[in-house]
Amino acid sequence: NRQIVLAERPVGAPTSKNFRLEEAAIPTPGEGEMLLRTVYLSLDPYMRGRMSDAKSYADPVEIGDAMVGGTVSVVVKSNLKGFAEGDWVVSLGGWQDYSISNGEMVFNLGKEPAMPSWALGIMGMPGFTAYAGLLEIGEPKPGETIAVAAATGPVGATVGQIGKIKGCRVVGIAGGAEKCKHAVDNLGFDVCLDRNSSTFAQDLKDACPDGIDVYFENVGGAVFDAVLPLLNANARIPLCGLISQYNATSLPDGPDRMGMLMGTLLVKKIRMQGFIIFDSFPNLYPKFAADMQQWIAQGKVKYREQMVDGLENAPEAFMGLLEGKNFGKVVIKVGD
Ligand code: NDP
Secondary structure: OEEEEEOOOOOOOOOHHHEEEEEOOOOOOOOOOEEEEEEEEEOOOHHHHHOOOOOOOOOOOOOOOEOOOOEEEEEEEEOOOOOOOOOEEEEOOOOEOEEEEOOOOOEEEEOOOOOHHHHHOOOOHHHHHHHHHHHHHHOOOOOOEEEEEOOOOHHHHHHHHHHHHOOOEEEEEEOOHHHHHHHHHOOOOOEEEEOOOOOHHHHHHHHOOOOEEEEEEOOOHHHHHHHHHHEEEEEEEEEOOOHHHOOOOOOOOOOOOHHHHHHHHHHOOOEEEEOOHHHHOOOOHHHHHHHHHHHHHOOOOOOOEEEEEOHHHHHHHHHHHHHOOOOOEEEEEOOO
16 A cells, blocks of 8 residues: 655645655455545645644644545445445545545445546535635626636636636636636636736736626735735625645735735725635535536536646645646546
8 A cells, every 4th residue: 555644844835855655554444444445636735734733724644644635436345334345435535545434524426437536626625615615705796807816726717617607707817828828718717817927917907997806815925916906895705725825934024014905805895705615615515516517518617637647746746736837636546
C-alpha cells in the first residue's frame, strides 16, 4: 500500500520535502468496515490548510500520516451493509492505494458509474460549492453582473456557467490568455481577464461598466483589491476561498485598508458571507445533483479535468495547483 505522508509542515509554499512516499501493508477491514482500493484522488486547495497546524475548521494531518483527500474507490472487501465487493464509492480515502472505511461520509456510486471521476468535481464537492455559494448567498438576478476568479477551476467555471443559466453577465478572471479563451469560448463567460496583466485593475473596470453585483470570492489579494471599488450597492459576496493567502506566512505590508473595506461594506450595504460547503449546506446536495445532472445533459454546463497519472506525482501536481499551473479540476489516477 503506497502512501504519501506529510513529512514536515510547510513554511510558505509547500515543497517536495514536505511529502514522503512510503510503503505499508494493505490493511485488513474489521467488523463494520470495508477495504477500498483508490482509483482517483482529488487534489483541492483546502489540503494546504490541513498541512498546517494553525487552528481551522478541521483538524490538521499529523506528521507521518497519509495526506487526506477525497477519492473514488472500488470496494475490495466489505463487512458493511450497503456496500458490496465491486461497488464504486466516493470516500475520504486519502493519498494512498488502499484505505479502510466504516462507511461514514461514503457515497455509493454503484457497479458501473458513467463518469466516476466527476464525483470529485462537477458532481461533487467543488460543483456543489459553486452552486450553493452562488445561489444561496450570491442570490444572482437576471441582468446582474457576477465576477469570479480562478475562472477555469472546478469552482469558478461552475459559478460562471450557473451565472449564465440565471441570466447574468459573467466576468471571469484567470491566469493567462489560454485559460481566458477557454472561459469565453467553451464555458460561455461574457469576458475573461488575465489577472497577471499589468493593466488588470483597469481591464476589470472597463469590463464592468455597470459595476459588480455578485463577487464570488475564491482568491482574495490583488483581485479583491481591484473588485472592491467596483462593487454596487447591495452587492453580495459569497466568501468561498482565499487561495492567494494560503501560503502566506505573515500579513501583507500596509497601508492598513481595513477601514476602507469596512466603510465600503457599510455604505454600500454589502453582504459578505463565508461558508464551508458541507457544514453550511447540509441538506442541499440532492437538489444540486438533480439540477446539475440536467444542466450537463442539456449541454449548459461543461467540465474540464486535468488527469495526472500516478500517486507519486500528487505532490508536484498539488504544488502546481496552488500556483495556478493546473487547467481544470486536478485528479490523480492512482489505479485502474
Ligand atoms: P482551482 O482548481 O481553481 O485552483 C486554484 C486556482 O486559484 C489556480 O488554478 C489559480 O487560477 C488560482 N490562483 C492561485 N493563486 C492565485 C493568486 N495569488 N491570485 C489569484 N488566483 C490565484 O481550485 P478550486 O476550484 O478547487 O477552488 C477554488 C477556491 O474555492 C479555492 O480558494 C478553494 O479553497 C475554495 N473552496 C472553498 C470551499 C468551501 O467550502 N468554502 C470548497 C471548495 C473550494 P488562475 O491561474 O486561473 O488564476
